[in-house]
Amino acid sequence: MKTLALVGIAVASFSTLAVVPDFSRAPPRWQAALSTASDQGTAQAIVAQGKGSAIACAGCHGAEGIPAAGTPFPRLAGLPPEYLAKQLVDYRDGARPSPMMAPIAKALSDAEIGSLALYLGSRPVPAVKKTQAASRRGAQLAHEGDNALALPACADCHGGDDLGGGPILPPLGAQPADYTASQLRAFRSGERHGDEGAVMREMSKRMSDADIEAIATYFANR
Amino acid sequence: MARTMPAVDVVLVGGGWTGSVIGKELAAAGQRVVVLERGQPRWTSPDFQAPGVRDELKYLRRNELHQNAASETYTFRNRVDEVALPMRRWQFAYPGNHVGGAGAHWSGAYYRWDPVEFKIRSHYTKRYGAGIFSDDITAQDWPLTYDELEPYFDRFDRLVGASGFAGNLQGRIQPGGNPFEPWRSKPYPNPPMKVPHAPALFGEAASKLGYHPYIQPSALSTRPYVNSEGLQMNSCVYCGFCSNFGCEQFAKASPQVCVLPAALKLPAFELRTGAHVLRVELDRDRRMARGVTYVDAAGVETFQPAEVVFLCTFAINNTRLLLLSGIGKPYDPATGDGVVGRNYTHQTSSGVSLFFDEGTNINPFMGAGAVAVTMDDFCTDNFDHGPLGFVGGGYIQIQVVSGAPIGNRPTPPGTPAWGSAWKKAAKRYYNHSIPITITASNLPVRGGYLSLDPTYTDAFGQPLLRITYDFPDNDIKLSAFLTEKGTEIGRAMRGVQQAVGAPRKKPYGATAYQSSHINGGAAIGADPATSVVNRYGQCWDVPNVFVTGAALFPQNSCYNPTGTIGALAYWAADAVKRDYVRAPGRLIA
Numbered sequence: 068m069k070t071l072a073l074v075g076i077a078v079a080s081f082s083t084l085a086v087v088p089d090f091s092r093a094p095p096r097w098q099a100a101l102s103t104a105s106d107q108g109t110a111q112a113i114v115a116q117g118k119g120s121a122i123a124c125a126g127c128h129g130a131e132g133i134p135a136a137g138t139p140f141p142r143l144a145g146l147p148p149e150y151l152a153k154q155l156v157d158y159r160d161g162a163r164p165s166p167m168m169a170p171i172a173k174a175l176s177d178a179e180i181g182s183l184a185l186y187l188g189s190r191p192v193p194a195v196k197k198t199q200a201a202s203r204r205g206a207q208l209a210h211e212g213d214n215a216l217a218l219p220a221c222a223d224c225h226g227g228d229d230l231g232g233g234p235i236l237p238p239l240g241a242q243p244a245d246y247t248a249s250q251l252r253a254f255r256s257g258e259r260h261g262d263e264g265a266v267m268r269e270m271s272k273r274m275s276d277a278d279i280e281a282i283a284t285y286f287a288n289r
Numbered sequence: 290m291a292r293t294m295p296a297v298d299v300v301l302v303g304g305g306w307t308g309s310v311i312g313k314e315l316a317a318a319g320q321r322v323v324v325l326e327r328g329q330p331r332w333t334s335p336d337f338q339a340p341g342v343r344d345e346l347k348y349l350r351r352n353e354l355h356q357n358a359a360s361e362t363y364t365f366r367n368r369v370d371e372v373a374l375p376m377r378r379w380q381f382a383y384p385g386n387h388v389g390g391a392g393a394h395w396s397g398a399y400y401r402w403d404p405v406e407f408k409i410r411s412h413y414t415k416r417y418g419a420g421i422f423s424d425d426i427t428a429q430d431w432p433l434t435y436d437e438l439e440p441y442f443d444r445f446d447r448l449v450g451a452s453g454f455a456g457n458l459q460g461r462i463q464p465g466g467n468p469f470e471p472w473r474s475k476p477y478p479n480p481p482m483k484v485p486h487a488p489a490l491f492g493e494a495a496s497k498l499g500y501h502p503y504i505q506p507s508a509l510s511t512r513p514y515v516n517s518e519g520l521q522m523n524s525c526v527y528c529g530f531c532s533n534f535g536c537e538q539f540a541k542a543s544p545q546v547c548v549l550p551a552a553l554k555l556p557a558f559e560l561r562t563g564a565h566v567l568r569v570e571l572d573r574d575r576r577m578a579r580g581v582t583y584v585d586a587a588g589v590e591t592f593q594p595a596e597v598v599f600l601c602t603f604a605i606n607n608t609r610l611l612l613l614s615g616i617g618k619p620y621d622p623a624t625g626d627g628v629v630g631r632n633y634t635h636q637t638s639s640g641v642s643l644f645f646d647e648g649t650n651i652n653p654f655m656g657a658g659a660v661a662v663t664m665d666d667f668c669t670d671n672f673d674h675g676p677l678g679f680v681g682g683g684y685i686q687i688q689v690v691s692g693a694p695i696g697n698r699p700t701p702p703g704t705p706a707w708g709s710a711w712k713k714a715a716k717r718y719y720n721h722s723i724p725i726t727i728t729a730s731n732l733p734v735r736g737g738y739l740s741l742d743p744t745y746t747d748a749f750g751q752p753l754l755r756i757t758y759d760f761p762d763n764d765i766k767l768s769a770f771l772t773e774k775g776t777e778i779g780r781a782m783r784g785v786q787q788a789v790g791a792p793r794k795k796p797y798g799a800t801a802y803q804s805s806h807i808n809g810g811a812a813i814g815a816d817p818a819t820s821v822v823n824r825y826g827q828c829w830d831v832p833n834v835f836v837t838g839a840a841l842f843p844q845n846s847c848y849n850p851t852g853t854i855g856a857l858a859y860w861a862a863d864a865v866k867r868d869y870v871r872a873p874g875r876l877i878a
Contacts (some may be wrong), residue, residue: 088465088503090489090493090504091484091486091493092489210338211338212333212334212338213334214332214333214334216521217520217521217522217539218539219334219523219537219538219539220334220338220339220537222340223338223339223528223537223538224526227339263524264513264525264526265512265524266523266524268513269513270523
């Protein structure tokens with residue numbers, strides 16, 4: 068009986084200390100943007116004409132989400148709407164700092180962000196003109212990783228056939244090399260920090276400038 | 290005539306967790322070390338990269354990282370009056386092979402054993418009277434305590450990048466953690482894992498019923514982490530390919546991620562693959578080992594002389610090497626004499642299948658080997674065993690291990706096993722079902738033991754290891770109790786339409802997976818009459834042979850073994866560095 072009483076005390080003290088745990092996760096903010104998306108017309112208007120202080124997307128990214136050749140702007144056509152919405156939310160919140168994009172994202176409502184993401188995501192992916200042979204290093208980092216640097220292959224998450232790896236893991240192909248390289252550098256410096264678990268920030272730290280160029284060139288030609 | 294290699298100070302048999310950790314420690318202390326691994330090199334890049342590594346058929350069904358059952362398996366029977374037959378394919382457990390061993394294909398569930406586990410016989414006897422143990426049970430106290438091992442648990446935590454939230458920091462219960470956790474000197478190096486939907490629902494229901502659910506600790510890194518060897522681990526991305534796969538992300542702690550790259554930089558450390566050890570060679574009076582004989586990748590029999598031998602193979606394979614080498618007296622179940630092979634155990638696992646409404650999406654493919662919400666309210670002696678009449682306990686949890694498409698086809702009871710009705714149910718429930726898993730302790734019995742099989746041999750002509758075991762009634766009662774508790778929680782969970790408990794029943798079998806935690810045969814102890822090795826894993830009869838890993842467990846805890854195995858590895862390495870090298874060939878006091 069004595070032991071029983073002791074157990075009773077122990078359990079009671081746990082109960083008074085225990086915080087009733089909530090194991091569920093709050094949904095990410097971009098999900099709210101997507102779920103309040105309105106119509107395609109809204110998106111088309113913003114892409115073509117802009118909205119208030121938000122200048123038109125088409126000016127840099129092209130009317131169909133495909134930037135002009137030779138520019139450092141990313142293609143948006145065919146990217147997952149979830150990824151696009153997350154980027155606009157990150158621009159707005161500062162997780163992805165950009166003097167160009169922050170004011171634009173701040174001028175947009177959740178519903179407009181969602182509408183743009185759905186519309187641009189639905190545009191067809193451009194055909195790639197291969198301008199440069201893939202370097203061996205680029206192919207290695209993309210598909211095999213580097214054991215000594217503890218770098219897994221890009222394709223593990225971003226997709227083996229450049230199809231992307233899921234809603235917020237964008238395909239990397241058909242992006243200007245300058246754009247991909249600038250983003251790897253932004254992750255490396257920590258300036259871009261919207262990546263969950265610091266996955267990209269950490270891996271890019273272990274990439275040399277030459278590695279970043281090799282990866283960017285490899286995917287630009289895919 | 291066997292070829293002879295240049296002599297080394299220490300030879301370690303097996304390139305898994307303990308061989309890698311101890312080999313590195315001793316090489317760093319100036320010993321010339323060679324680790325003999327029977328399998329092939331396996332490195333995260335390029336071997337474990339997508340898409341190749343995400344192949345359920347290759348890795349799980351065809352046992353890519355498991356011991357090759359065609360060349361070496363176990364024979365199995367329940368009782369001594371039966372004839373044992375060989376397991377032709379792995380179903381009951383997955384012994385490891387290749388560099389990293391089972392440490393490459395494990396799930397990453399990461400626990401410390403409870404202090405009670407180390408003094409099981411005396412603790413239960415003191416609290417409930419000696420009668421709580423039935424006569425057939427040979428459970429025995431360890432010759433060391435949790436408190437002695439704590440610094441070594443901590444050291445292994447920092448090697449594997451353990452993730453979790455401390456429930457008991459230096460004796461103080463921490464709100465939000467597991468209140469039943471053994472005390473720890475320091476917090477986990479990394480925060481707990483993210484919780485998928487099904488474990489969150491489990492935690493909600495368990496809390497409402499007054500239990501104390503918490504996020505299971507894991508050896509999957511939850512953030513970028515530089516470990517105690519200066520090696521980089523990345524954040525887990527919850528890809529769902531942990532159990533039976535190599536981790537593509539450098540996130541799951543494995544010897545090839547956490548130790549070997551540092552060890553291989555030491556000039557005194559060599560890792561030799563394709564080296565299948567046949568036996569430990571003893572000197573003429575059989576008091577000391579001279580080294581080991583192995584067959585190399587080209588089939589050449591080779592002698593590796595060494596001053597010290599460490600057996601670091603997968604769990605009970607160490608027991609087989611002792612028997613093949615004539616080290617220690619084999620256990621005889623008829624008389625109870627002898628020690629080698631005694632105290633075999635597995636894990637008393639059971640489950641509760643849950644079937645949800647179609648509005649509850651489980652997404653079983655979004656997970657990780659060790660991502661779970663767990664509760665320890667019924668572990669070890671955290672509850673009153675008096676009225677229950679059994680010893681031991683188990684944890685109850687929902688983990689989201691894998692939605693792998695071949696193996697994961699849950700259907701409710703009564704569903705036909707094939708045909709259109711099966712297809713319909715398989716489709717209906719793939720995303721709306723997950724089990725509650727129950728992992729319980731397992732006790733050794735007098736008639737249960739490991740021995741050399743009199744009939745069947747391996748590819749090298751050596752006798753296979755024979756397992757003779759059946760559950761004691763104690764564990765069957767325990768499983769019924771825990772499975773009923775699990776079923777109650779399942780019924781209290783949101784979205785559950787059906788909760789079907791399946792407690793473990795006799796006989797113990799070789800055809801159903803029950804965890805890869807097979808233990809014993811080289812019990813650690815204070816008395817040579819009931820143990821094979823002393824508190825440092827040193828063989829009583831041949832003091833320059835050390836045994837590591839789960840072969841030492843006198844009985845199995847409800848907790849997964851790797852944390853305790855890692856702590857024991859550091860503990861043994863320290864004892865050798867500190868004491869053995871000063872008085873080689875003597876038992877460490």
